[in-house]
Amino acid sequence: MALKFGRVAVTGAGGMLGIDMVKALEPHAEQVLAWDRAALDVTDLDAVLAMFGETRPEAVVHAAAYTKVDQAEAEPELAFKVNATGTRNVALAANKNGAKMAYVSTDYVFPGMGEKPYYEYQETRPINVYGQSKRAGEWLAAGLLSKLFIIRTSWLYGENGSNFVKTMLKLAEKGDPIRVVGDQIGSPTYTVDLAETIVRLLETEKYGTYHVSNSGSCSWFEFAEKIFELTGLAVDLSAVTSDQFKRPAPRPAYSVLDHSELISNGFPPMRAWEAALKEFLARLPLRG
Template sequence: MTRHGTKLTLLVTGANGQLGQELIRMGDERIQLIGYGRDKLDITSLDQCRAAIAETKPDGIIHAAAYTAVDKAESEPDEAYRVNAVGTRNLAIAAQESGTKLCYVSTDYVFDGTGSAPYNEYDNTNPQSVYGKSKRAGEVLVQSLADRYFIVRTSWVYGKYGNNFVKTMLKLASERDQVTVVADQIGSPTYTRDLAKFLIELIQTEHYGIYHASNTGSCSWYEFARAIFEESGVAVRVEPCTTEQFPRPAPRPANSVMDHAAIRQNGLRDLPPWREALQAFLQELRK
């Protein structure tokens, strides 16, 4: 039973982001999702976090609000930490005070990417970018301030809402006949719809802890781009390049493939393979 009779109420932060927009459309007769964007809730204010929880009385909070401008964070560290660390701390405090479950969406950038095997949930973190460090700070604050928490690290997120790699590739394909894509960074693309479903299922359990959740399998950005064009039936030549040839302000992990040990150990349903997810997304786009 939930506090609202039989209906589960979930508060979603970052409701205007690409994952948040997906989440708030996932409600049904059993689940009510209440979305708060930055316009309604400034997570950097503890008072506002407390007020939002008092007002909605949620059974759980899916904390998807974040400072996600990875390269910009290098020159704006204070802002990245203010949102990703302080904002997350505020939600953890307010959730703990009200006895509400908290699910914090984190990132593969908490790892340095130098490992050769997929990272599991208990591997040591070693973030290299300001973004990764600020998200890791949020994880530590959740772990130290809240009892009933889930930390879900995900990677390479794309979906119907907001800007992402898949949309960028399709746009480039409409403008030119050749694209160059980094081939020496490996990870797992994640479709927002699959991730949102997983988060909603997870928060209904008592299996607290850290999770890795991405679509299963892995690829390089170059292989991902090729798959996007193949599945879309678009004729574009894709040329591989190295990270060195495409320098960015923030370092990216070379290998951020994550092992889904916690999903297996807790008997949860894993996310579908990344290529299947891509097909489903492209079908959704065509609609």
């Protein structure tokens, strides 16, 4: 297989998506530069410019982010510093060095008031600080860089780091009743599948905004149901409403993503979320 890239960088390379992103890129590049937080503070413009100047990547996947949705309500300055200013810094450096950039954004840029999947160019109106900071990152990157993929995704889980699937399995081990919100609808997305799709995008010049999530949708409660069905775990599981399960940051009630741009640009849609979850659970070393 011919290598498509010489050198590709990944910010946030120590995170859940970042680790899988590095693995997905390795067969396609001569070198993958894995920049975790210790290697590169994306909020430091001078450091970002220096790193790009020294290493000269052809492309960068910007996965570094402030992702603590509830905590962002209490520290909006930090959320914007990382998600907006940090994204601007990476976009500036990419533009200066002629590199492509893939910016990983979120379904939380949408208000979640509808009942139909959101397509790529619908109006965004985030209802929490995290979503606002990620949307600001989209604006800043798009204003600075033409060779840009904005990739909105949702409800991520993977082998590395904490996520909903692992949380459910840990709660099941405790044996206590489990209550999960049943009135928020979205698309669970496996980081391995997301990373592979980002590689496909980067191999082209079909720049733009893409919605990239596993196909289909469910509520958090239905997601939990499927986790326990596939693992064969007997649990006391019931659904609650968002009003019964108050969180500091409001969540979109419906944030399913439409995949029109992937399809119209000739990319295969991602597999059903149930199939991805089944594979993930089969791989998960925590089981047993």
